[in-house]
Amino acid sequence: MKPRASLIERDEHLQALGDAISESSDAGCVVLVSGEAGFGKTSLLDTALEILDHRFRVLITACEPIGIPVAFAPLYDLLDELPDDVRRDLRSGAGRPAVNAGMLDLVKNDRLVIVFEDMHWGDEATMGLIRYLGRRISATNSVLIVTYRSEEVDLTHPLRLVIADLGRSAKRIELPPLTPAGVTQLAEGIDIDPVQVHAATLGNPFFVEELLRHPDSDLPPTIGNAVLAGAAQLPEPGMEMLQLVALSPDGVTLDFLISQAPGAGECLDLAIQRRLLVAERGHVRCRHDIIRESLIHALTPVRSRRLHRTLLAHLESEAGVAADIAKLAFHSIGAGEDEKAARYSLQAARQSARVGAHRQAAFHYSHALEFRGSISPDTLREALLEAATEHCLINDFQAASDLARLRLEWTANSVEAARARAWLAYFQSRENDLIACRREACLAIEVLRHEPASEELALALSVTAWVDLVEGDWAAAMANGDEAATLAHAVAATGVEVHAATTAGTARTMVGDPTGLAQLEHAVALGIAEQVGEFAARALNNVGLISLRRGRLDEARDCFDRLIEYALTNELDAWYIAGIATRAWINVAAGRWNDADRDLEAALGQRTCVQTEVESLVAAAMLRVRRGDPGSADLINDALERIEGSTDQELLIIGCALAMEGAWVGIVPVAEAADRYSALMGSATLLQDHSGRAMLAFWARRLDLEPAEGRIVGPAGFEWSGDVAGAVSSWEASGYRLHAAITRACLPNGRLEAVLSELTGMGAEGTLRGLRRELQRRGVRHIPRGENASTRENPAGLTRRQAEVLSLMAAGCSNVAIADALFITPKTASHHVSAVLSKLNASSRLQAVATATANGWTRPGQVIPN
Amino acid sequence: MPRYLVERTFPDGLLVPPGPPGRKLLGSIIACNSDRNVTWILSYVAVDAAKTFCIYEAPSPEAIRRAAASNNLPVDRITEISVLDPYAYHVS
Numbered sequence: 014m015k016p017r018a019s020l021i022e023r024d025e026h027l028q029a030l031g032d033a034i035s036e037s038s039d040a041g042c043v044v045l046v047s048g049e050a051g052f053g054k055t056s057l058l059d060t061a062l063e064i065l066d067h068r069f070r071v072l073i074t075a076c077e078p079i080g081i082p083v084a085f086a087p088l089y090d091l092l093d094e095l096p097d098d099v100r101r102d103l104r105s106g107a108g109r110p111a112v113n114a115g116m117l118d119l120v121k122n123d124r125l126v127i128v129f130e131d132m133h134w135g136d137e138a139t140m141g142l143i144r145y146l147g148r149r150i151s152a153t154n155s156v157l158i159v160t161y162r163s164e165e166v167d168l169t170h171p172l173r174l175v176i177a178d179l180g181r182s183a184k185r186i187e188l189p190p191l192t193p194a195g196v197t198q199l200a201e202g203i204d205i206d207p208v209q210v211h212a213a214t215l216g217n218p219f220f221v222e223e224l225l226r227h228p229d230s231d232l233p234p235t236i237g238n239a240v241l242a243g244a245a246q247l248p249e250p251g252m253e254m255l256q257l258v259a260l261s262p263d264g265v266t267l268d269f270l271i272s273q274a275p276g277a278g279e280c281l282d283l284a285i286q287r288r289l290l291v292a293e294r295g296h297v298r299c300r301h302d303i304i305r306e307s308l309i310h311a312l313t314p315v316r317s318r319r320l321h322r323t324l325l326a327h328l329e330s331e332a333g334v335a336a337d338i339a340k341l342a343f344h345s346i347g348a349g350e351d352e353k354a355a356r357y358s359l360q361a362a363r364q365s366a367r368v369g370a371h372r373q374a375a376f377h378y379s380h381a382l383e384f385r386g387s388i389s390p391d392t393l394r395e396a397l398l399e400a401a402t403e404h405c406l407i408n409d410f411q412a413a414s415d416l417a418r419l420r421l422e423w424t425a426n427s428v429e430a431a432r433a434r435a436w437l438a439y440f441q442s443r444e445n446d447l448i449a450c451r452r453e454a455c456l457a458i459e460v461l462r463h464e465p466a467s468e469e470l471a472l473a474l475s476v477t478a479w480v481d482l483v484e485g486d487w488a489a490a491m492a493n494g495d496e497a498a499t500l501a502h503a504v505a506a507t508g509v510e511v512h513a514a515t516t517a518g519t520a521r522t523m524v525g526d527p528t529g530l531a532q533l534e535h536a537v538a539l540g541i542a543e544q545v546g547e548f549a550a551r552a553l554n555n556v557g558l559i560s561l562r563r564g565r566l567d568e569a570r571d572c573f574d575r576l577i578e579y580a581l582t583n584e585l586d587a588w589y590i591a592g593i594a595t596r597a598w599i600n601v602a603a604g605r606w607n608d609a610d611r612d613l614e615a616a617l618g619q620r621t622c623v624q625t626e627v628e629s630l631v632a633a634a635m636l637r638v639r640r641g642d643p644g645s646a647d648l649i650n651d652a653l654e655r656i657e658g659s660t661d662q663e664l665l666i667i668g669c670a671l672a673m674e675g676a677w678v679g680i681v682p683v684a685e686a687a688d689r690y691s692a693l694m695g696s697a698t699l700l701q702d703h704s705g706r707a708m709l710a711f712w713a714r715r716l717d718l719e720p721a722e723g724r725i726v727g728p729a730g731f732e733w734s735g736d737v738a739g740a741v742s743s744w745e746a747s748g749y750r751l752h753a754a755i756t757r758a759c760l761p762n763g764r765l766e767a768v769l770s771e772l773t774g775m776g777a778e779g780t781l782r783g784l785r786r787e788l789q790r791r792g793v794r795h796i797p798r799g800e801n802a803s804t805r806e807n808p809a810g811l812t813r814r815q816a817e818v819l820s821l822m823a824a825g826c827s828n829v830a831i832a833d834a835l836f837i838t839p840k841t842a843s844h845h846v847s848a849v850l851s852k853l854n855a856s857s858r859l860q861a862v863a864t865a866t867a868n869g870w871t872r873p874g875q876v877i878p879n
Numbered sequence: 880m881p882r883y884l885v886e887r888t889f890p891d892g893l894l895v896p897p898g899p900p901g902r903k904l905l906g907s908i909i910a911c912n913s914d915r916n917v918t919w920i921l922s923y924v925a926v927d928a929a930k931t932f933c934i935y936e937a938p939s940p941e942a943i944r945r946a947a948a949s950n951n952l953p954v955d956r957i958t959e960i961s962v963l964d965p966y967a968y969h970v971s
Contacts, residue, residue, distance in 0.1 A: 641957075644881075776954070813926060820894060830897065830898070
């Protein structure tokens, strides 16, 4: 029998998959199988799983196209296999943490192979589950296999975050296209030119197989035509049956299809025989998504609407599980039934929101709002606020503000409008639009002050306090924040209370008031206990920032680890990315550059707010500058440009520090950095901002600029006051390795050589350059040169050529093979071998290799592959 | 795509075994690079095998460092480069 196209040239990948599964007896793992549509991911899995022994329990499920996003959709296919508690949690919409924990128990207590196919279509609850399980799977003996289409997962795809987060702990198997030789093998015995087939299909195994099945169709063909040609050969009502199946991504029951028209049964049999459809447990679906897509593509609008109606009526007649609401919404939209589309979409949105699947929720809300003509004004106002909140949670602050603004238009009187404005102001604050959000909050406060106390008044006050904080007006931030917190407490608006207390507490800490930290801790505890997700995350974030400002890197990293974990469990993408970005910054500062790089890979390019974006950019630029990588100046400019015009003190300070560091290593004009510095020095806020001043003071010292007015705290303060040794130990204690090293180089008895080699060891090429410049400027002579790779002596006294020969001998090469590898004649090779034997005092090749291996001499040799 | 010269130090010398093991090793490096859109064009190896000078195409220096980390390869220095052909100015 001819081999299946999808298994040609897949031996190596099968092997890798098999290895990963068998290694799970030591430690479980995640395997990512990627490849373009039609590259044979499913066939690879089927083959690998077929040969598994009975020790494994295999669960297979798949994600469906985004037409019907449902939280935890793939788990519904596994309901019968799941433990009772997980099933109950899924049905009751208990939310992600419960389901995640239940699934973890499942993989812990059994040897499972769980397959999630087509994760590029995965809902975020399932992605969160994979991330959650993936981080813990090595402690189990189970394997999680995730397949996805590589072409669908671009930089902004949510699956990227998951993949980045799993990092190197996940094993990757990427399926390549077939080679011309592979196509030739398949086309054997068919009257067709394999070269042309390869060219037309680019080696896509699915396309190759389809083409070879219909060798008469014209070349170059479109695959859609090949599929449709097969479908067209079915008797009536074959095409309609196929399209009904295609419109229901996870398939329909055989009984339903047979009841649709006389002769349907025969058509289905034929379609299954011709490998267009597959049937399993009374369920029929398309064999491959490419087939499904081709069939849908060929649908006329009228027929599509009619078929959607049929499917909708069918679904409505069945008592369904929770997952069905999203399907009802999908078919209502397709059927053009506006009222149902609005109603079902809204239900689906609320259901997703309840289980914390915010991306899905936002998606369904958008659909529901498209049909807002069919929604009553009261419901619409509610839905708009809910929709804005969901968008906010997935980092789409602009959409959140737009929805809040739309809600404002739908208000009936001035009080309602003021309430809507308070929320609008909040979403604008998340967008970091300081001016707009202060304006809206003020307008809201003006009206709401004359009304009975309300959550919205507290919110507007709290937003105002936030703007005060960001702009550095700490007294106002404390006053407004405290008032908002008291008010929110009185009306039992816990979320707002946490928001306000966080702001007031942060402002207090800024001016060195010790009660600030207690207020912050209280906000964290309250937020976590009352589960006001977003607000609790912000409180955690600020506690971390405070540690950072006090120069405690380790403590700050712990805080952000906690935030990241919290955001992960509660599906708070915005805070997850914000946490990662800050952790990247911390890791750069602490000299943990590979960790920083990993964080940056996850954070950069994600949709996020300005603060987080700038923070990641600055961290990325710092990393490049310190490593001395090319393009540092460009990255610095990108970061500074993004800060341009901002009134956010924090951003201005980190931007200025970056410019100064750039000037120190010689890639930013010193005058430009000095200008930024003196502009900031003139601002009133910096006078109160101890930590900001301390941060800049370090670089000012390096560039011989005047220190800021007022006392300088922390390590830089020691240095400015002349206590360089104190500065060094203080930097070390805070965890700033690089700062410590640079300062140590300025010690009078500074062991310059040790500092330079420490920096070399860190890979701080750029910093080394800066330090050399500074030392030269200070008139230090005899700056040791960097380490150079020395030419090593061969301990056995072998010549370079002889060492090479020895390596080849160790690799088991014959004289002829050695000759080939070194471009010499076999005779010369044998001379070299004899010389090696005599120098090693060995009587045979084996003995020589043994001696060499025992002494570790085989490694120095090298061979450039032919 | 920018080109970079990547300098690496191998204190114990770089060993690429001949034959299939070598092909497999280099193949896995190439595959890992392509994950990150990084292309290894060629390398010059110091005769004592302690240093390599590798020419790469990559979207950014970070991409090169990440690929290097996944491949367990050291990186000393990355320099962005362009090609100067000694005969480009030769008038025929």
